[in-house]
């Protein structure tokens with residue numbers, strides 16, 4: 001019943017490129033991701049019926065969250081993100097489909113009536129949840145709030161209080177045990193919310209827009225905390241957000257939802273390597289306008305190794321062409337250093353098939369930016 | 385009439401009022417609290433959603449609330465006799481007083497409980513808490529300041545009703561005011577009882593407000609608005625609007 005704490009592992013940080021100073025997203029410990037799925041939903045649908053009207057909030061969602069990863073679900077308002085996460089611990093009863101958490105089919109435990117039976121309640125106590133508006137009881141002190149899940153589990157008072165103080169220490173609020181939630185800042189409230197969610201030693205943490213009510217600075221610190229907990233405790237985190245920055249800074253995997261369906265999903269590095277991926281484009285946008293009609297614009301994405309090779313000058317020398325760089329950025333996404341560059345070659349696409357082939361041979365990912373190229377939808381309505 | 389004559393009468397009347405109001409408040413709170421909570425839980429979308437139970441309780445409460453107290457008292461005579469063995473005196477008055485106050489307080493409880501943030505209920509559910517746990521650690525403690533205001537309102541209303549109960553031989557301050565002031569034209573006595581009632585009611589209101597506000601402030605409320613809260617509870621129109629608001 002105690003918080004497993006591994007020594008805080010640090011890794012020599014990969015050298016930061018000067019172009020973009022290291023952002024506040026250090027990746028302190030090794031990833032704990034395994035190939036076991038801890039959360040699986042299959043064919044999950046949710047139809048809300050109210051006053052004769054039907055709203056399909058989830059339309060056959062298959063989600064696979066691996067043990068030890070931080071999984072982000074992103075999408076526009078009304079896409080069904082909250083419905084999805086609420087179906088995972090059955091706060092919302094799915095219309096059809098199954099939800100399995102840590103090998104247990106929760107939909108089978110649910111029973112027929114609207115009320116949660118003992119079995120389902122026990123299963124829920126092993127799933128932590130944090131909320132956008134914190135949902136702390138104002139009538140209880142911080143410490144008593146954290147003890148609440150332990151009361152539900154029937155933990156003896158002494159053990160409860162020990163555990164609560166330990167968790168407060170873990171989230172950096174050891175001195176606030178006796179305070180009431182009203183006396184805390186938003187960020188501190190969310191830390192308490194996280195501590196409370198961890199009290200029952202869950203394997204899985206669900207977070208519905210946990211940082212949406214916080215300012216950017218506080219958001220960063222809360223995300224950092226979630227990341228640390230993920231790494232230190234091997235906690236699997238499923239989080240919902242509408243901010244691309246959240247996915248960018250802490251997620252190992254991500255899914256894009258639209259109209260109740262998952263339209264794209266995978267690990268962040270897979271997504272970045274997927275040509276035409278909307279998520280990738282939104283995660284890592286590069287800009288730059290084409291300078292003339294007879295030109296080919298390419299988005300070159302390079303990961304790790306390839307970044308160090310002087311591909312552009314090689315290309316220019318080998319094919320004797322003038323290359324203009326329209327835009328470039330290097331960033332850390334999901335703990336990986338990646339770079340993206342938008343370049344322009346003279347001539348139409350047909351004239352540049354060979355140089356493009358050359359670039360692909362170098363292990364670079366090339367997206368041709370054409371008239372039919374998809375506009376990165378999320379950039380418009382997403383983060384900023 | 386001299387003061388030495390009237391003084392024992394007034395003292396006795398105060399005790400009678402205290403006795404009737406005290407017991408009926410206690411009964412009203414003990415019975416009205418679960419009833420009010422049940423009204424919320426069994427409502428549509430509630431944790432124990434049950435349309436039939438909700439409608440039945442709601443109707444009974446409405447009928448009992450809209451009944452003029454004097455009629456309720458007469459209507460309940462058989463019941464009162466069955467419980468207390470008599471239909472006159474302090475004990476007999478407690479029965480209609482309590483029965484009149486139960487639905488009154490239940491509605492106030494219902495409104496207070498509805499104001500509790502649904503997110504808190506959800507949080508406890510997500511931890512695996514049962515409905516009973518939700519009631520005990522969310523609904524009641526979070527609504528407590530407002531429940532105390534409601535109880536204050538109920539006590540004050542009961543003091544008013546108890547004056548009417550006095551007219552059927554239950555004694556109390558109301559009875560003194562009527563007997564001496566109205567029937568014997570001893571206006572001095574009447575004014576004294578009126579003054580006593582005014583002081584008692586003001587004190588109760590102040591104590592209730594202070595307690596409610598101190599709880600409210602601890603949990604982060606602004607406190608100031610609470611002074612007007614009991615009044616809001618009395619307006620019948622708010623019940624419907626609050627009911628619609630439920631998330």
Ligand SMILES: Nc1ncnc2c1ncn2[C@@H]1O[C@H](COP(=O)(O)OP(=O)(O)OP(=O)(O)O)[C@@H](O)[C@H]1O
Nearest residue numbers: 048050055057076077078079080081082083084242
């Ligand atoms: N309790 C409900 N009753 C009826 N319809 C609902 C209910 N909850 C959600 N919906 C509908 O289901 C759809 C999906 O809602 P959901 O809250 O899951 O979206 P979301 O992706 O979380 O949006 P946001 O980013 O705004 O939080 C919406 O069209 C919404 O109106």
Ligand SMILES: [Mg+2]
Nearest residue numbers: 081082083209
């Ligand atoms: Mg939502």
